[in-house]
Amino acid sequence: MKKKIGFIGCGKMAQAMIKGLISSGTISPKQIMVSAKTHTTLELVKEKYSIQTANDNRVVAGWSDILFLAVKPEIHKEVIQEIKQEIAEHTVIITVAAGITIGFLEKEFDKQIKAVRSMPNTPSFVGEGMSALCINEEVSKEDMDDVLKIFRSFGQVEVIKEQLMDSIPAISGSSPAYVYLFIEALADGGVRNGIPREQAYRFASQAVLGAAKMVLETGIHPGELKDQVCTPGGATIEAVAALEENGFRAAVLQAMDKCTEKTKKL
Numbered sequence: 001m002k003k004k005i006g007f008i009g010c011g012k013m014a015q016a017m018i019k020g021l022i023s024s025g026t027i028s029p030k031q032i033m034v035s036a037k038t039h040t041t042l043e044l045v046k047e048k049y050s051i052q053t054a055n056d057n058r059v060v061a062g063w064s065d066i067l068f069l070a071v072k073p074e075i076h077k078e079v080i081q082e083i084k085q086e087i088a089e090h091t092v093i094i095t096v097a098a099g100i101t102i103g104f105l106e107k108e109f110d111k112q113i114k115a116v117r118s119m120p121n122t123p124s125f126v127g128e129g130m131s132a133l134c135i136n137e138e139v140s141k142e143d144m145d146d147v148l149k150i151f152r153s154f155g156q157v158e159v160i161k162e163q164l165m166d167s168i169p170a171i172s173g174s175s176p177a178y179v180y181l182f183i184e185a186l187a188d189g190g191v192r193n194g195i196p197r198e199q200a201y202r203f204a205s206q207a208v209l210g211a212a213k214m215v216l217e218t219g220i221h222p223g224e225l226k227d228q229v230c231t232p233g234g235a236t237i238e239a240v241a242a243l244e245e246n247g248f249r250a251a252v253l254q255a256m257d258k259c260t261e262k263t264k265k266l
């Protein structure tokens with residue numbers, strides 16, 4: 001891919017995408033330019049990924065064919081005011097921020113722009129991201145091919161209706177955080193039973209990875225896969241019963257409601 005890709009904001013999410021993009025071989029590091037708030041971040045990412053950096057958001061905005069806004073939602077307004085004169089007609093602008101709508105981007109740029117609203121996640125760092133996106137009418141078929149190529153370089157991507165975008169953080173953007181809680185809890189349980197800490201993380205993580213792969217690759221309903229593990233009168237059903245008694249599923253659903261509620265306010 002020949003395009004120049006810019007990132008305004010180069011924190012956790014931007015770096016996960018940059019690492020995934022470069023590792024996949026889709027583009028060379030020299031095709032990426034980033035800006036951030038502090039010099040410390042720029043020095044760090046230059047060293048880590050051999051990408052180009054700029055002290056000025058406007059330089060990145062003017063240079064990019066595809067421009068990611070990877071700053072927090074509340075910073076979008078000021079960043080857009082700063083860069084809006086620099087954007088070329090052909091540039092595709094992609095926000096990764098929770099709660100930032102296409103309508104907001106169009107209003108703040110106050111001209112015809114090619115806008116993409118996306119919600120990736122940090123496993124993009126290892127090429128296992130899950131992203132959702134939607135676009136406005138200015139994004140052409142060729143633009144979309146490039147956008148999809150970028151997102152596919154660090155994982156899976158699905159195009160969805162914008163009205164569903166606020167529900168994506170809860171299910172895939174933020175959910176790695178709760179999966180890590182689960183892995184940590186599993187490892188703590190292992191440690192409690194005498195398994196060394198590092199080994200406990202390996203057992204817990206591989207079990208989670210394997211279970212996810214079973215759902216994705218066999219197409220078997222998760223309930224049936226759960227049933228396959230629960231030997232009648234065995235040990236697993238005792239664990240499942242204890243989780244149900246403690247409201248495991250209800251806790252997940254409630255967490256997701258909280259996440260979506262907050263996303264709508266961002």
Ligand SMILES: NC(=O)C1=CN([C@@H]2O[C@H](COP(=O)(O)OP(=O)(O)OC[C@H]3O[C@@H](n4cnc5c(N)ncnc54)[C@H](OP(=O)(O)O)[C@@H]3O)[C@@H](O)[C@H]2O)C=CC1
Binds near residue numbers: 098
């Ligand atoms: N973290 C995640 O798992 C996910 C995050 N997102 C979205 O990604 C966005 C960024 O989140 P995240 O990466 O976690 O946050 P971070 O705090 O890690 O990164 C924010 C970045 O923005 C930079 N920044 C702040 N102000 C400015 C400015 N005025 N101009 C240029 N850069 C600026 C910061 O610079 P500096 O480093 O110098 O302080 C930093 O690099 C958010 O909108 C979030 O909703 C979406 C999906 C998942």
Ligand SMILES: O=C(O)[C@@H]1CCC=N1
Binds near residue numbers: 174
């Ligand atoms: O916590 C947040 O707001 C962002 C959105 C998805 C993951 N992190």
